[in-house]
Amino acid sequence: MLSRIYLDHAATTPMRAEATAAVIEGMTRWANPSSPHAEGRAARAALEDARRRIAAALHWPHHVILTSGASESAAIALRGRTGIGLAAIEHDAVLRAAEQPVMLGVDMGGRVVAQDSSPAAIALQSANSETGVVQPHVAGFRIADCSQTAGKLPLPDADIVIVSAHKLGGPPGIGALLVRDLGVIEPTGGQERGYRGGTENLPGALGFAAALEAPRDWVAGMEQLRADLDAAIIAAGGEVVAQGSPRIATIAAYRMPGVSSAAQLIRLDMAGFAVSAGSACSSGSMRPSHVLAAMGYPPDVAAEIVRVSFGWTTTPDDVARFARAWAAIARDVVRAA
16 A cells, blocks of 8 residues: 655645654753753753754854744734735735735735835745745845745845744744844843743754754755646646746645645545645635735636645655646546536
8 A cells, every 4th residue: 555645845844853853852951941050051051052053054143033933933023013015925824913014916926016115124925835936035124934945945135034943844833033133123021032931942942953954955856846746737737826936846836627626635635645725724724715816816716726845755756646646636527527
C-alpha cells in the first residue's frame, strides 16, 4: 500500500529532526528565563543564544522579539497603528489586527495595484499563502509578513518582518517579530524587553533556531517541481491561478473546472493526498476565499480551486503521483458529463 503524500506545507510543515531534538533538550532546562537565580540565568543564556542564532540564520542584524507565532507578531506590529495600507488578499490574522486600514486593490494576478497616493505605512505578505504570488517592493515604512518565505527566500527590505517557526520545520507556538527600530512598536510591559507578556518559550526558541540552521538545499529543487505540476495540471484541462505572476516555488493554486474544491479534497484525501482549499485558518470552514474574491474570481470559479504546497519532505515522485491522481479525477468528471 502506498504511503500518504502530504502537500499542505503552507499550513504547517513536519518538524525537522534537528528541531525535535532541540525542543526535547530545551524541555530539560525547566527554569524560567526571567528568574534571577542560577537556574534562571542558565535558561536565559540559552534563550539569548537561540535568539542570536535565529537572527544569524535569517541574516537579520537588528532586533528579534520572540512571540507565540505569526498571528501574535502581526498583532504586536499593528498595535496602535491606524490607517495602514493593506492589500485585500492579506492573511486573516493581519486583517483582524489592523485598525481602520486603507485597503489596497490587487489585479487578477494577485499583485498590489499602484496607488495615486499610497499610505505612509504598508503591510504585505511577501508571498501570498493561498496563491504563492510574490509582492513587489513598495516604498515607505513596510511591515512584511514572511511566514511563507522565511528560510526559503531572502528577507525583503522591510522595517518589520513577521516569521513563523512551524512553516519552516520548527515547532508550533513560536515565532518572531524582526524589528529594525524598536521605537516603531508599542511596549506593553512584561517579557521580551517589554513588548509582550508571558513566560518565554525556551524549548520553542531552541527548536526554531535548529530548524533555521538545518540544511535548506531542498529549496532549490522546488521551482522545477512546481513547473512540472503546473504543466501537468494544464495538460489535464486545469488552470493555474496567477500563472503569469512571480510566485514562490512552494505554493500553487489550481482550478479543476466543474468540480468543487470540497469534492476535490474528499477525492484526493481518499486517494492518499493532503492538500487544502486555501489558508488553513479559513479552509476548515470552507467559506469562500477572500483572496480569490479580491483577485476578481467569481464565486463559482473560486469554489473550484485548491492549494498545493511543497516542503522539505516533498519528492519528485510525490508530485508525479499527485499529478496523476488529479488528472484521473478530472477525467472522471469529463466521462460523467
